[in-house]
Amino acid sequence: MPTPAPDLVSDLASITFASPGQRLDRAYARRPEMAQLATLPETRTVALSEGRIAVALDADKRLCRWHRSRLAGLDPIETVFLGLEDESPLLATDLGPLTEEQAQALLGEHVKFIDLRSISPELSALDAEIAATARALLGWHARHRFCSVCGAPSGIEDGGWRRRCPACGATHFPRVDPVVIMLVTREDHVLIGRQKGWPPGLHSLLAGYIEPGETPEDAVRREVMEEAGVPIGRVDYLASQPWPFPSTLMIGYRAEALDWPLLVDPVELEGAEWVSRAEMARVLAGDHERLASPRRDAIARSMLAAWVTGEVAGF
Amino acid sequence: MPTPAPDLVSDLASITFASPGQRLDRAYARRPEMAQLATLPETRTVALSEGRIAVALDADKRLCRWHRSRLAGLDPIETVFLGLEDESPLLATDLGPLTEEQAQALLGEHVKFIDLRSISPELSALDAEIAATARALLGWHARHRFCSVCGAPSGIEDGGWRRRCPACGATHFPRVDPVVIMLVTREDHVLIGRQKGWPPGLHSLLAGYIEPGETPEDAVRREVMEEAGVPIGRVDYLASQPWPFPSTLMIGYRAEALDWPLLVDPVELEGAEWVSRAEMARVLAGDHERLASPRRDAIARSMLAAWVTGEVAGF
Numbered sequence: 319m320p321t322p323a324p325d326l327v328s329d330l331a332s333i334t335f336a337s338p339g340q341r342l343d344r345a346y347a348r349r350p351e352m353a354q355l356a357t358l359p360e361t362r363t364v365a366l367s368e369g370r371i372a373v374a375l376d377a378d379k380r381l382c383r384w385h386r387s388r389l390a391g392l393d394p395i396e397t398v399f400l401g402l403e404d405e406s407p408l409l410a411t412d413l414g415p416l417t418e419e420q421a422q423a424l425l426g427e428h429v430k431f432i433d434l435r436s437i438s439p440e441l442s443a444l445d446a447e448i449a450a451t452a453r454a455l456l457g458w459h460a461r462h463r464f465c466s467v468c469g470a471p472s473g474i475e476d477g478g479w480r481r482r483c484p485a486c487g488a489t490h491f492p493r494v495d496p497v498v499i500m501l502v503t504r505e506d507h508v509l510i511g512r513q514k515g516w517p518p519g520l521h522s523l524l525a526g527y528i529e530p531g532e533t534p535e536d537a538v539r540r541e542v543m544e545e546a547g548v549p550i551g552r553v554d555y556l557a558s559q560p561w562p563f564p565s566t567l568m569i570g571y572r573a574e575a576l577d578w579p580l581l582v583d584p585v586e587l588e589g590a591e592w593v594s595r596a597e598m599a600r601v602l603a604g605d606h607e608r609l610a611s612p613r614r615d616a617i618a619r620s621m622l623a624a625w626v627t628g629e630v631a632g633f
Numbered sequence: 634m635p636t637p638a639p640d641l642v643s644d645l646a647s648i649t650f651a652s653p654g655q656r657l658d659r660a661y662a663r664r665p666e667m668a669q670l671a672t673l674p675e676t677r678t679v680a681l682s683e684g685r686i687a688v689a690l691d692a693d694k695r696l697c698r699w700h701r702s703r704l705a706g707l708d709p710i711e712t713v714f715l716g717l718e719d720e721s722p723l724l725a726t727d728l729g730p731l732t733e734e735q736a737q738a739l740l741g742e743h744v745k746f747i748d749l750r751s752i753s754p755e756l757s758a759l760d761a762e763i764a765a766t767a768r769a770l771l772g773w774h775a776r777h778r779f780c781s782v783c784g785a786p787s788g789i790e791d792g793g794w795r796r797r798c799p800a801c802g803a804t805h806f807p808r809v810d811p812v813v814i815m816l817v818t819r820e821d822h823v824l825i826g827r828q829k830g831w832p833p834g835l836h837s838l839l840a841g842y843i844e845p846g847e848t849p850e851d852a853v854r855r856e857v858m859e860e861a862g863v864p865i866g867r868v869d870y871l872a873s874q875p876w877p878f879p880s881t882l883m884i885g886y887r888a889e890a891l892d893w894p895l896l897v898d899p900v901e902l903e904g905a906e907w908v909s910r911a912e913m914a915r916v917l918a919g920d921h922e923r924l925a926s927p928r929r930d931a932i933a934r935s936m937l938a939a940w941v942t943g944e945v946a947g948f
Contacts, residue, residue, distance in 0.1 A: 451846025464784035466777040492845050496811045530807050530880050531766025533873045555870035558848045565845050
């Protein structure tokens with residue numbers, strides 16, 4: 319049985335949020351400069367409004383980097399320091415809700431605030447990382463303006479990478495919630511399922527949050543048993559992907575199913591089924607009469623595609 | 634070059650919090666019964682006080698499972714549902730600070746509240762998982778009694794696996810903070826470092842929190858560059874370990890160093906150095922004049938031991 323590629327993230331180029339290419343220089347030592355940088359008209363920033371990000375919709379889709387001076391007259395909710403780009407600081411600004419007039423003044427003909435999920439497959443690796451980091455970090459601030467220890471309003475520190483409570487002194491750091499996602503296989507078949515409310519036909523790999531006190535490997539076994547009633551043997555790591563909705567880290571494993579029968583938990587899943595490799599190839603090609611594939615930028619699709627092509631072996 | 638074992642967690646038995654053996658049945662569907670179970674005198678619970686856990690210090694070190702009736706007259710801060718053990722519910726109770734009289738009445742001659750770090754290597758795999766889950770979950774409640782969205786007091790739900798704010802309706806889930814820890818090697822040498830305030834001589838593998846918007850592999854490269862100035866090539870997954878201080882998930886990778894020179898960040902590290910395999914064998918054996926090894930129950934030590942013995946190859 320072939321061994322999976324050692325750093326699969328670099329090989330599964332279709333994982334937009336973790337694809338090979340230029341990385342953001344996070345320049346953590348520069349984070350304390352954020353407050354001052356935000357006052358300089360020439361400092362560049364990406365901009366979000368209600369979770370959507372400003373994108374130039376030219377042939378090359380590209381995140382807008384606006385000078386802070388362009389935001390004059392607006393009242394941003396939060397600003398954070400993302401890092402350096404071409405050695406210049408890059409911020410992310412949450413503009414909050416905008417009136418139609420404000421949005422029109424800000425946006426050009428080919429510039430729009432876009433849901434990251436609908437644009438990320440078309441962004442460069444660097445822009446996808448910048449957008450994911452900005453969305454996850456600003457989304458964390460939006461839900462953490464008060465101290466969870468004592469209830470007092472907390473304040474931003476370290477360029478947005480920490481909050482501190484002036485009342486009790488507690489510090490708070492951005493959340494990243496680890497999730498396991500698993501390619502469960504048995505004799506040339508893969509286990510897929512669907513949740514209620516998903517688009518028609520959509521099926522994907524099973525996934526679930528890692529709980530306190532357990533390893534990812536144990537979480538794989540627990541989740542597959544809870545959701546589908548399938549006992550799992552070996553579990554191997556494949557690849558990971560940050561997924562900023564709101565701020566998860568998808569950690570991908572392949573897992574050996576020890577038996578066929580499915581016992582689906584109707585609370586967790588609307589359904590689950592075994593699909594052959596040939597059938598899954600048709601699903602990924604958009605050529606299946608009943609089943610639809612995960613999004614192009616989801617690690618689930620990359621894992622399925624790697625298994626269909628044989629890049630990753632099943633069990 | 635040999636490939637690392639596919640599910641190394643099962644092979645590195647010295648990782649207490651992730652060692653092979655019986656697992657806790659988390660029985661998530663039973664979690665809503667917690668409030669009622671806590672009122673029954675015969676319901677069993679593990680007990681914590683100020684982060685320490687009650688352990689019977691007999692020849693076999695074992696977490697105490699007390700009947701709730703034993704806690705009569707005390708005023709527990711929080712109770713959570715851990716799962717089923719021999720098909721019976723098991724809770725975890727945070728007793729908060731106890732007076733000397735209260736502690737004496739509760740504890741026997743061989744029973745003490747112990748810091749988990751000083752006892753975990755001697756616990757069974759199941760007890761270590763129970764203790765880690767209890768400590769991480771109760772510690773999360775202690776720091777999250779108020780809603781981070783609006784500042785109002787929040788309440789416990791789902792047996793302690795969720796909090797809800799009655800004022801704004803927001804739900805909050807326990808944190809698990811993913812951390813990368815890396816076996817950085819080059820030509821039969823491994824990179825170790827030490828932080829300020831560590832016990833004398835102690836050196837360990839470099840580690841750091843994964844940030845929003847990045848993969849673990851990118852976090853490995855970023856942290857090694859930030860802390861030691863060493864460029865990294867390939868990065869492969871090895872194994873993971875939950876570490877409930879307060880609630881992290883250590884995700885272990887091996888990483889290929891592309892160069893020797895070290896440029897240590899004095900804010901992050903007190904020092905870092907390359908150590909040969911033969912020298913590291915002496916460190917792990919407690920037989921080195923200057924360097925001391927990580928704790929027996931830390932994944933860092935398991936990763937170093939696996940490299941020293943050749944179970945895991947370096948680069």
